[in-house]
Amino acid sequence: MKTLFDVLIIMGSGSDEKKMSLAKEVLDKCNVPSSSTIFEYRISSAHRTPDRTREIVWKAEEAGCKVIICGAGMAAHLAGAVASATILPVIGVPLTSDASPLFGIDALLSTVQMPPGIPVATVAIDRADNAAWLAVQILALSDSILKNKLLKVRKEMADKVEKADDKLQQKLADGREE
Numbered sequence: 001m002k003t004l005f006d007v008l009i010i011m012g013s014g015s016d017e018k019k020m021s022l023a024k025e026v027l028d029k030c031n032v033p034s035s036s037t038i039f040e041y042r043i044s045s046a047h048r049t050p051d052r053t054r055e056i057v058w059k060a061e062e063a064g065c066k067v068i069i070c071g072a073g074m075a076a077h078l079a080g081a082v083a084s085a086t087i088l089p090v091i092g093v094p095l096t097s098d099a100s101p102l103f104g105i106d107a108l109l110s111t112v113q114m115p116p117g118i119p120v121a122t123v124a125i126d127r128a129d130n131a132a133w134l135a136v137q138i139l140a141l142s143d144s145i146l147k148n149k150l151l152k153v154r155k156e157m158a159d160k161v162e163k164a165d166d167k168l169q170q171k172l173a174d175g176r177e178e
Helices: 014-029 050-062 078-084 105-112 128-140 144-177
Strands: 007-011 039-043 067-073 090-095
Touching: 007 014, 007 050, 007 078, 007 128, 014 039, 014 067, 014 090, 014 128, 050 078, 067 078, 067 105, 067 128, 078 090, 078 105, 090 105, 090 128, 128 144
Parallel strands: 007 039, 007 067, 067 090
Antiparallel strands: none
């Protein structure tokens, strides 16, 4: 079967799209022409559309999907519900919500506290970008082109830090000369 996509991104509601778009941006950035890193972007609720959510997951498996990223706020059961329906790696993104008095802590605890045997890798609150980076790392284990792209991005990140330090050191040196 031809792989149609490697990463499935599911968010619990349309209001999550802005925060989850960070994952889409990272996956877009890592899409190398000869790499198979393409993804599907969906909205489905663990509570309001549980059958539909499971169907989306099962179709993703049939399409060759390798990693699923789930973003949800408040009760945030989406990642756990998805993990219960598949053996694919599931990465949970706890999201803040205007309706939550706990500023995303509720979503974090709901996402990270899974029963034994049904794990969800969980990133920081609202860090859909890190969920995508983790998905890329998982895919890079069997994709040398993607691995090289990831190594290049990591080097660019390191270079940026070193340049910032050089600038700081120059600023400090200039200040001592006066």
